[in-house]
Amino acid sequence: MMKTNLLAWIQEGNITIPTILFSEYxxxxxxxxELVLLxxxxxxxxxxxxxxxxxxxxxxxxxxxxxxxxxxxxxxxxGFIEITDECTNEGIRYEKYSVIPLWERLVEHFLKNNKxxxxxxxxxDET
Amino acid sequence: MMKTNLLAWIQEGNITIPTILFSEYxxxxxxxxELVLLxxxxxxxxxxxxxxxxxxxxxxxxxxxxxxxxxxxxxxxxGFIEITDECTNEGIRYEKYSVIPLWERLVEHFLKNNKxxxxxxxxxDET
Amino acid sequence: MMKTNLLAWIQEGNITIPTILFSEYxxxxxxxxELVLLxxxxxxxxxxxxxxxxxxxxxxxxxxxxxxxxxxxxxxxxGFIEITDECTNEGIRYEKYSVIPLWERLVEHFLKNNKxxxxxxxxxDET
Amino acid sequence: MMKTNLLAWIQEGNITIPTILFSEYxxxxxxxxELVLLxxxxxxxxxxxxxxxxxxxxxxxxxxxxxxxxxxxxxxxxGFIEITDECTNEGIRYEKYSVIPLWERLVEHFLKNNKxxxxxxxxxDET
Numbered sequence: 001m002m003k004t005n006l007l008a009w010i011q012e013g014n015i016t017i018p019t020i021l022f023s024e025y026x027x028x029x030x031x032x033x034e035l036v037l038l039x040x041x042x043x044x045x046x047x048x049x050x051x052x053x054x055x056x057x058x059x060x061x062x063x064x065x066x067x068x069x070x071x072x073x074x075x076x077x078x079g080f081i082e083i084t085d086e087c088t089n090e091g092i093r094y095e096k097y098s099v100i101p102l103w104e105r106l107v108e109h110f111l112k113n114n115k116x117x118x119x120x121x122x123x124x125d126e127t
Numbered sequence: 128m129m130k131t132n133l134l135a136w137i138q139e140g141n142i143t144i145p146t147i148l149f150s151e152y153x154x155x156x157x158x159x160x161e162l163v164l165l166x167x168x169x170x171x172x173x174x175x176x177x178x179x180x181x182x183x184x185x186x187x188x189x190x191x192x193x194x195x196x197x198x199x200x201x202x203x204x205x206g207f208i209e210i211t212d213e214c215t216n217e218g219i220r221y222e223k224y225s226v227i228p229l230w231e232r233l234v235e236h237f238l239k240n241n242k243x244x245x246x247x248x249x250x251x252d253e254t
Numbered sequence: 255m256m257k258t259n260l261l262a263w264i265q266e267g268n269i270t271i272p273t274i275l276f277s278e279y280x281x282x283x284x285x286x287x288e289l290v291l292l293x294x295x296x297x298x299x300x301x302x303x304x305x306x307x308x309x310x311x312x313x314x315x316x317x318x319x320x321x322x323x324x325x326x327x328x329x330x331x332x333g334f335i336e337i338t339d340e341c342t343n344e345g346i347r348y349e350k351y352s353v354i355p356l357w358e359r360l361v362e363h364f365l366k367n368n369k370x371x372x373x374x375x376x377x378x379d380e381t
Numbered sequence: 382m383m384k385t386n387l388l389a390w391i392q393e394g395n396i397t398i399p400t401i402l403f404s405e406y407x408x409x410x411x412x413x414x415e416l417v418l419l420x421x422x423x424x425x426x427x428x429x430x431x432x433x434x435x436x437x438x439x440x441x442x443x444x445x446x447x448x449x450x451x452x453x454x455x456x457x458x459x460g461f462i463e464i465t466d467e468c469t470n471e472g473i474r475y476e477k478y479s480v481i482p483l484w485e486r487l488v489e490h491f492l493k494n495n496k497x498x499x500x501x502x503x504x505x506d507e508t
Contacts, residue, residue, distance in 0.1 A: 286413040
């Protein structure tokens, strides 16, 4: 019984997220609802469910389906997620979310920050 | 230069979170602000900063210091985090956050859910 | 250029492993070759490649294809991995590795250890 | 009881490793023993134990203390780990392992590979 529960827990699995997403989401102009929506999309993707619906996403959150729908649309417009067309080996077409745009934004921000830090260090060294 | 940036990224590190925290936080009566506050505390703990201040936490979020303070107090009252007294090898006392209460709540919820699922399965098997 | 490299790094991804696999593999009678073979299978599974061949696995390791083949067979016989038959939505059958037996063994070992620790604690409390 | 066991499991924790360490360790001229030794050092570091002894490391592995000692020395000589001198806030000096050299080697290898891939792609595009 204990073994079954522990195995069930293990199979639920973990999700691994770069810590700077938590320290920088605000600087990317994301609010807490948008961050959690992105984390939920990531969780679905991780589990192999590549195109969760607004119903499935809002069911886990404190927002309504229509609010979720609006939020998804704005996240696409603002370049944090995108919907890509894919094709199975058997030639069946399907859509999936991609969070690569989110990582691009985070990386751009990180590189800019890193550069500024270095320049500040350099100036301090020189004085 | 690229190497330096990549190494800096790696050293920022990752945080690993059980996926069911994302599917179940709403059922634990947590909202998105409280979830993200907990995730930020986890991130600080992971980096060895064991008692982040409301200033440090709210600086990453879209909430004010006093809202952050209130939220921390309520999370303690409602049994999601606790402050524990610790002591270094050199006998210096300090305080730290513990998120064990959060994992307890999540585990309780998981075990209850798992039991219900099994009973439903059993009933379906019997019909 | 830097951005491209960092994104490529992120997309290579991470794998998350319970730390007790590293502290306990020896007690499960696994050697270092077998542990690394299991970790490589996990890595392939994580990336969605569910049935890596002995060629693909041995190419990453310091063992030959035939040694890899033998090791896989013994890991199946000894109950650390299994091959399961799966079926796509389109009705196409395929085989995949499952590492659930490994987690079962690790969990059994963990529960036994945990029980012993508690009993030792109890005896010490009583004295 | 179940809750206690699950909490104990969660607190044992996970370790997150870049997948390319598994696909590339052989190309870094590491063998399986050395890889597992490095993974064990990482696990100790993650848990806040910054300078595990050859006794502690070999106790988890199938190698003897003196073999472990030799392996550690060679990993330092070959630039995969280093020992750094640290100082607590209270002015007490201590030693710790750093695995930054390992990440440097992995990143160098990754950047070289990535460049080659791109040049191959480019040549193929041009033909």
